[in-house]
Amino acid sequence: MRISQRAQAVAPFYAMEFAKHAAMLEADGHRVVRLNIGEPDFGATPVVREAMRAAMDGRPMAYTAALGLPALREAIAGFYADEHGVEVDPARVVVTAGASAALLLTAAALVDPGDEVIIGDPSYPCNRQIMESFGARVRLVPATAENRFQVDAAAVREHWSDRTAGVMIATPSNPTGTSIPTAELTAICDLARSRNAWRLVDEIYLNLSDHDAQGRPPQTAVALDPGAVVVNSFSKYFGMTGWRLGWCVLPPALVPAVERLAQNYFICPSTPAQVAALACFTPEARAVCEQRRLEFAARRALVLDGLSRIGLPVPVRPDGAFYVYIDISGTGLTSWEFCERALQEAHVALTPGRDFGTHSADTHVRLSYTASIPDLGEGLTRLSRFVASL
Numbered sequence: 001m002r003i004s005q006r007a008q009a010v011a012p013f014y015a016m017e018f019a020k021h022a023a024m025l026e027a028d029g030h031r032v033v034r035l036n037i038g039e040p041d042f043g044a045t046p047v048v049r050e051a052m053r054a055a056m057d058g059r060p061m062a063y064t065a066a067l068g069l070p071a072l073r074e075a076i077a078g079f080y081a082d083e084h085g086v087e088v089d090p091a092r093v094v095v096t097a098g099a100s101a102a103l104l105l106t107a108a109a110l111v112d113p114g115d116e117v118i119i120g121d122p123s124y125p126c127n128r129q130i131m132e133s134f135g136a137r138v139r140l141v142p143a144t145a146e147n148r149f150q151v152d153a154a155a156v157r158e159h160w161s162d163r164t165a166g167v168m169i170a171t172p173s174n175p176t177g178t179s180i181p182t183a184e185l186t187a188i189c190d191l192a193r194s195r196n197a198w199r200l201v202d203e204i205y206l207n208l209s210d211h212d213a214q215g216r217p218p219q220t221a222v223a224l225d226p227g228a229v230v231v232n233s234f235s236k237y238f239g240m241t242g243w244r245l246g247w248c249v250l251p252p253a254l255v256p257a258v259e260r261l262a263q264n265y266f267i268c269p270s271t272p273a274q275v276a277a278l279a280c281f282t283p284e285a286r287a288v289c290e291q292r293r294l295e296f297a298a299r300r301a302l303v304l305d306g307l308s309r310i311g312l313p314v315p316v317r318p319d320g321a322f323y324v325y326i327d328i329s330g331t332g333l334t335s336w337e338f339c340e341r342a343l344q345e346a347h348v349a350l351t352p353g354r355d356f357g358t359h360s361a362d363t364h365v366r367l368s369y370t371a372s373i374p375d376l377g378e379g380l381t382r383l384s385r386f387v388a389s390l
Contacts, residue, residue: 068095
């Protein structure tokens with residue numbers, strides 16, 4: 001059987017590879033502290049779980065429209081108004097089978113073979129894999145600690161070429177948990193728009209970000225650039241990873257193309273997941289999600305303090321998501337060696353920088369603080385002993 005060059009070119013998702021190794025250790029009877037996967041341990045809120053139970057009452061679960069349930073599209077638009085003070089036409093909202101499907105659909109709609117796409121390094125690996133699957137030439141732009149591990153307008157301008165078709169940004173970022181300042185994000189979008197290039201902003205972790213001194217959440221790119229594609233998800237803030245439900249907000253001209261692609265690629269997102277997700281926007285669910293956001297902030301403080309005591313520096317304090325990006329260069333190990341040995345010797349699962357690009361691949365490791373506080377404490381204790389043994 002001949003395997004396509006596309007499939008052969010796709011690199012493994014190393015976070016998932018380490019998860020497999022952790023599962024093998026657990027099968028042998030070891031207790032592994034899993035700090036490698038970005039999956040909140042809370043799960044969906046109680047009101048959403050109850051909504052799913054109520055939906056499974058024997059009613060037919062037929063296909064919805066390819067763009068999603070109209071009521072859910074309206075609820076998402078209302079979320080932008082309530083949370084961010086920006087009016088969004090529900091006709092611009094597309095419900096998808098996870099944020100991954102939103103990225104696939106928009107890449108299919110925007111990318112032609114040979115197009116160049118600017119993405120920061122480090123960044124979420126699947127973003128560049130999706131772009132390359134549609135023939136894009138991804139230009140990874142190194143992002144340093146001095147710039148919060150994020151690209152800025154100057155770097156985008158410097159790496160722009162005649163083949164550049166678009167810019168893909170994630171704020172807050174996976175793996176660093178850092179966000180782009182609003183003024184800088186606006187400058188990047190303005191630059192790309194002035195050169196007739198598309199802008200795709202991944203805001204999957206936006207609503208887990210810290211609020212400002214006045215208690216206001218960060219601004220969404222929907223308000224900064226109405227012509228951008230903005231992707232979000234029910235997985236992180238709403239704790240619904242396995243439900244596979246996301247959304248994107250599109251410029252009006254792009255909606256018909258994405259609808260045709262969605263009809264052919266996916267038919268529609270999961271109907272029961274969409275029905276239950278309506279409960280995400282109730283006051284009860286929102287209150288629980290906000291409590292969890294504060295819980296993640298407490299976990300972050302615990303992790304940063306513990307890493308400081310161990311002597312593992314975090315060059316940039318994260319302000320969103322649930323990751324810290326650790327500089328392990330002082331240990332004398334590469335990030336891959338550090339993660340392999342931490343798993344085998346300390347039974348702590350982490351993710352090497354190799355997953356997220358090339359610039360800091362050998363010197364940095366991602367830790368996900370989605371585990372409980374007791375598990376985080378245990379993981380830090382084990383890491384302390386491991387680093388001391390080096």
